[in-house]
Amino acid sequence: MSEHSSTWRDTVGILLLALLVAGCGDSGTGQGAVVLVVGPSSTLMVGIGSFTTLTVSTEAGNFVDPGEVDWSSAAPGVATVADRGLVRAQAGGIAHITARWSGSSATALIEVWIPVEVDPSADGTSFLGRKGYVEYLPGTLPFILSAPHGGALTPAEIPDRTFGVTLTDRNTERMAEQIRDAFIARTEAAPHVIISRLARIKLDPNREIVEAAQGSPFAENAWDEFHGFIETARAWVENELGSGLYVDLHGHGHEVNRLELGYLTSGTDLDVSNGVLDAGNFAATSSLKALVQSTGGSFSELLRGSTSLGALLTDEGVPAVPSPADPTPAGAPYFSGGFNIARYGSRDRGTVSGVQFELHFPGMRDTEGNRALFSQRFARVIEAFMTEHYGFFRPGG
Ligand SMILES: [Zn+2]
Structure with a gap:
C-alpha cells in the first residue's frame, strides 16, 4: 500500500507541478490548483438509513485516496458523511457534502426522499x-x-x-x-x-x-x-x-x-x-x-x-x-x-x-x-x- 501510495504521490506531485507551470500568471501558492470532482455530483437516496458512497478524483481523472479526504456535511440532520465518503440518510431533505483534499474542495448534492406511506382505503385522498x-x-x-x-x-x-x-x-x-x-x-x-x-x-x-x-x-x-x-x-x-x-x-x-x-x-x-x-x-x-x-x-x-x-x-x-x-x-x-x-x-x-x-x-x-x-x-x-x-x-x- 505504502509503495503504491508513494508512486501515486509522485504522480500527483508531477501533476501539481505541471498545473502550476501551465497556470503561470496565476498568483497563489498552489491552492486550488487541483480541481476535485465528487461523484456522483447529485444523488437521490430513498428512505432513512440508506447508504451511498461518494468518490473523489481530480478533474484530470486521477485517483484520490478517499481515506485522505476530509469529508463534511452541511446538513448532518439530513445526511451524515463518514470516512471514505460513506453517506447515510437521516431524514428527508437536501444536504451538501463537501470533500476537501490538498487545498481543494468539491461538493455533492444529496437528496433524501422518504417514500410516501399510502392508505389504499383513504377514499377522497390523493x-x-x-x-x-x-x-x-x-x-x-x-x-x-x-x-x-x-x-x-x-x-x-x-x-x-x-x-x-x-x-x-x-x-x-x-x-x-x-x-x-x-x-x-x-x-x-x-x-x-x-x-x-x-x-x-x-x-x-x-x-x-x-x-x-x-x-x-x-x-x-x-x-x-x-x-x-x-x-x-x-x-x-x-x-x-x-x-x-x-x-x-x-x-x-x-x-x-x-x-x-x-x-x-x-x-x-x-x-x-x-x-x-x-x-x-x-x-x-x-x-x-x-x-x-x-x-x-x-x-x-x-x-x-x-x-x-x-x-x-x-x-x-x-x-x-x-x-x-x-x-x-x-x-x-x-x-x-x-x-x-x-x-x-x-x-x-x-x-x-x-x-x-x-x-x-x-x-x-x-x-x-x-x-x-x-x-x-x-x-x-x-x-x-x-x-x-x-x-x-x-x-x-
Ligand atoms: Zn400507451
Missing part, C-alpha cells in the same frame, strides 16, 4: 410521489385504473430517454381523472387510480425499469412509485374484496377507429375459432386467467361473447375488438397488452384480472365532452361486466 411525478387516488371499488402514457411533465433533472417509444398517449391523463369522476357520480364510490404525470420522453412505466427509466435515479424512483401504488391497490382489492379488475389505459393511433382490448392474447391467436380458443392453453396465458377459473365459463365468452367487455362497449356505441361484431383484428395493427397487464393481470398470480384499453382518438379522446361521454360509458360497462362475472361490483354488493 397521494403524490416525489415532486408529484406519480399520483395515486385510492378508492373502495374492486377496480384499478392506471394511466402510464398521458403525462406532460418534462423536468430537467431527468434526461430524455434515448431508446424505446416516447410518444404520449394524448389526453389519457385527463381521461383517467374523468373516468374516476364518472364512477363517483354513478356509484358514490371511487376506483383506485394511478397516474404518471411524467411525459413518456422521461419515463415509460409500461416497460421494465431499464428501458423505462434509462438510468436516471429520479425516473427510477418514479417508476418504483408508480408500480408500488398499483401493487398496494392490487393487494388491498385482493385482501378486502377477494378479487378485482385492473385496466391499463392507453391511446392508439391505428387507422381503424375502434377500442382495442388487450388480454395478452395475440391478434393472430384471435383469428382462431371459439372452439379452438376454449380447448387450448389460451385462457391460462391470458390476463383473465383467474376470472375464467372463477366463473367456470368459457374463455371465448369472456373475451368476445355477448357478456364480454367488447360486447358491452359495442352496446354503448363504442366499436371494440375483440367483440361479437369484431372478433379479431384480422391482421390489422392491434395492441394485445403490455408490461403492466402481464404484471398486474392474473396470468402469473392472484385474483385481479387485467385488460389493456387502447382508445382511438377521434370522437373519443379529442374533446372534454367526448371524454366525459366515454367515461360515463366506461363506468357503466365495467359495472355491468363485474356484476355479471364477479357477482358483485360495489363493496358488499
Whole structure:
C-alpha cells in the first residue's frame, strides 16, 4: 500500500507541478490548483438509513485516496458523511457534502426522499410521489385504473430517454381523472387510480425499469412509485374484496377507429375459432386467467361473447375488438397488452384480472365532452361486466 501510495504521490506531485507551470500568471501558492470532482455530483437516496458512497478524483481523472479526504456535511440532520465518503440518510431533505483534499474542495448534492406511506382505503385522498411525478387516488371499488402514457411533465433533472417509444398517449391523463369522476357520480364510490404525470420522453412505466427509466435515479424512483401504488391497490382489492379488475389505459393511433382490448392474447391467436380458443392453453396465458377459473365459463365468452367487455362497449356505441361484431383484428395493427397487464393481470398470480384499453382518438379522446361521454360509458360497462362475472361490483354488493 505504502509503495503504491508513494508512486501515486509522485504522480500527483508531477501533476501539481505541471498545473502550476501551465497556470503561470496565476498568483497563489498552489491552492486550488487541483480541481476535485465528487461523484456522483447529485444523488437521490430513498428512505432513512440508506447508504451511498461518494468518490473523489481530480478533474484530470486521477485517483484520490478517499481515506485522505476530509469529508463534511452541511446538513448532518439530513445526511451524515463518514470516512471514505460513506453517506447515510437521516431524514428527508437536501444536504451538501463537501470533500476537501490538498487545498481543494468539491461538493455533492444529496437528496433524501422518504417514500410516501399510502392508505389504499383513504377514499377522497390523493397521494403524490416525489415532486408529484406519480399520483395515486385510492378508492373502495374492486377496480384499478392506471394511466402510464398521458403525462406532460418534462423536468430537467431527468434526461430524455434515448431508446424505446416516447410518444404520449394524448389526453389519457385527463381521461383517467374523468373516468374516476364518472364512477363517483354513478356509484358514490371511487376506483383506485394511478397516474404518471411524467411525459413518456422521461419515463415509460409500461416497460421494465431499464428501458423505462434509462438510468436516471429520479425516473427510477418514479417508476418504483408508480408500480408500488398499483401493487398496494392490487393487494388491498385482493385482501378486502377477494378479487378485482385492473385496466391499463392507453391511446392508439391505428387507422381503424375502434377500442382495442388487450388480454395478452395475440391478434393472430384471435383469428382462431371459439372452439379452438376454449380447448387450448389460451385462457391460462391470458390476463383473465383467474376470472375464467372463477366463473367456470368459457374463455371465448369472456373475451368476445355477448357478456364480454367488447360486447358491452359495442352496446354503448363504442366499436371494440375483440367483440361479437369484431372478433379479431384480422391482421390489422392491434395492441394485445403490455408490461403492466402481464404484471398486474392474473396470468402469473392472484385474483385481479387485467385488460389493456387502447382508445382511438377521434370522437373519443379529442374533446372534454367526448371524454366525459366515454367515461360515463366506461363506468357503466365495467359495472355491468363485474356484476355479471364477479357477482358483485360495489363493496358488499
Ligand atoms: Zn400507451
